[in-house]
Amino acid sequence: MAEPAEVRLPGGNLGGAIRAGDTVHRAAGPWTPAVHALLGYLAPRLPHIPRVLGFDARGREVLSYLPGQVTADGPAVLSLACVRGTSAVLAIAYGVKPVAGQQELVLHFDQRRVMFVVKPDAIKAGKMVEASAKAGPALLASIRSSTSIEADYAGTKLGPFPAPPPALGQAFARRCGPLI
Numbered sequence: 001m002a003e004p005a006e007v008r009l010p011g012g013n014l015g016g017a018i019r020a021g022d023t024v025h026r027a028a029g030p031w032t033p034a035v036h037a038l039l040g041y042l043a044p045r046l047p048h049i050p051r052v053l054g055f056d057a058r059g060r061e062v063l064s065y066l067p068g069q070v071t072a073d074g075p076a077v078l079s080l081a082c083v084r085g086t087s088a089v090l091a092i093a094y095g096v097k098p099v100a101g102q103q104e105l106v107l108h109f110d111q112r113r114v115m116f117v118v119k120p121d122a123i124k125a126g127k128m129v130e131a132s133a134k135a136g137p138a139l140l141a142s143i144r145s146s147t148s149i150e151a152d153y154a155g156t157k158l159g160p161f162p163a164p165p166p167a168l169g170q171a172f173a174r175r176c177g178p179l180i
Helices: 032-042 137-145 166-179
Strands: 006-009 017-020 023-026 052-055 061-064 077-083 088-094 104-109 112-124 128-134 148-153 156-162
Touching (some): 032 052, 077 166, 088 104, 104 128, 112 137
Antiparallel strands (some): 006 017, 023 061, 077 088, 104 112, 104 148, 112 128
16 A cells, blocks of 8 residues: 655644644654653543654654644634633733734634733734733633634634533633632
């Protein structure tokens, strides 16, 4: 049986990666065992985690391929985090070009609209924006029960992204709840 053709994938910090059929091959480094351990831990707990398949004959790591959307600057990703010692939820929009003077990152949890305030010092290297909002009961309920999340920043749309699985959304809300 012939090997699948290799197709170069965009992005990557080590010269990129290639796709061969339903696998991704990329250069391994000293961090690779730790990354493989993390992926192995997450895979049975969360959907859409690439599976570690080993190494190829050239010493590159081999992972399962997950289809998805990639922007010109890399993947469009939105992440949320609780800010310890405050009553805030931090939203980080990766793959978004910061715009001077734009102080609002609007998140849509299904139909509920929540405005996050962009911190002027939280615009990182022209490729991501950080913003925060009060971690009130309404926001936490939205995170816990939404089926999709979208973001809008200076006319750039991110998403829709599937909301976290219910158990993860509930755990996030429980963890942020005591901060209020």
